[in-house]
Amino acid sequence: MSKATAKKTTGTTSRRAAKPAPKAARAPKPATAAPAARPRSLTAQAYERIEELIVQLELLPGTALSEAELSARLGIGRTPVREALQRLAREHLVQILPQRGVLVSELDIKRQLRLLETRREVERLVARCAARRSTDAERQQFAELAKEFNAAAKAKDQVRFMRADKLFNDLSLRAARNEFASGAMGLMHGLSRRFWFMHHRQADDTPSIAVLHARIAQAIADGDETKAAKALDELIDHNEAFTRSTVSTDF
Numbered sequence: 611m612s613k614a615t616a617k618k619t620t621g622t623t624s625r626r627a628a629k630p631a632p633k634a635a636r637a638p639k640p641a642t643a644a645p646a647a648r649p650r651s652l653t654a655q656a657y658e659r660i661e662e663l664i665v666q667l668e669l670l671p672g673t674a675l676s677e678a679e680l681s682a683r684l685g686i687g688r689t690p691v692r693e694a695l696q697r698l699a700r701e702h703l704v705q706i707l708p709q710r711g712v713l714v715s716e717l718d719i720k721r722q723l724r725l726l727e728t729r730r731e732v733e734r735l736v737a738r739c740a741a742r743r744s745t746d747a748e749r750q751q752f753a754e755l756a757k758e759f760n761a762a763a764k765a766k767d768q769v770r771f772m773r774a775d776k777l778f779n780d781l782s783l784r785a786a787r788n789e790f791a792s793g794a795m796g797l798m799h800g801l802s803r804r805f806w807f808m809h810h811r812q813a814d815d816t817p818s819i820a821v822l823h824a825r826i827a828q829a830i831a832d833g834d835e836t837k838a839a840k841a842l843d844e845l846i847d848h849n850e851a852f853t854r855s856t857v858s859t860d861f
Contacts, residue, residue, distance in 0.1 A: 759824035
């Protein structure tokens with residue numbers, strides 16, 4: 611081999627060696643995984659646990675609440691507990707009183723009737739919007755929930771009804787695609803659930819309530835706005851009559 615040839619060959623080899631490795635030879639990028647669910651904040655955890663204690667009447671109406679005691683009971687710092695109590699005050703489940711601290715709100719029949727008055731208008735809107743805007747997959751979920759409500763009614767199963775009701779409420783707000791209606795309903799759910807725990811469970815009213823929920827769910831599944839609104843009115847009518855029957859009132 612001549613010097614010229616050797617020089618040319620060496621130069622060519624050098625230039626080739628200097629090129630970056632082919633893409634196939636590079637380390638593969640890790641597969642893109644579905645984003646992990648964000649952990650709930652401590653404030654959200656404190657809110658959910660205190661709300662549950664109030665709604666399920668483990669903290670009775672009129673009970674004085676202490677940030678320090680709640681913090682110790684929940685194993686959560688006082689700042690998240692304080693923020694949770696402020697949210698619960700906005701939802702009328704507790705009262706924050708100057709110089710007196712925090713009290714679990716009393717059950718008030720007149721207030722409950724005003725709540726139902728408001729719920730009728732907002733939930734009717736939610737039901738109509740859900741019937742109009744639900745995707746095919748969401749309509750199928752509503753149809754399944756209608757069956758679940760009817761099964762809970764037949765079995766007189768309060769726990770089964772409550773689980774279905776939670777799924778139904780969440781699905782309705784999601785399917786309605788109206789953030790303002792969702793925000794308004796979020797302020798009312800706690801008070802409504804607490805009243806149910808206090809009175810409907812004792813009266814064994816689960817079958818009637820479950821069947822009324824089934825009618826709303828099926829109407830939304832069918833995409834029938836008018837029928838959904840009518841079924842919602844029947845549910846609120848039932849709740850109003852039941853509320854008035856719990857105590858004597860001049861409202």
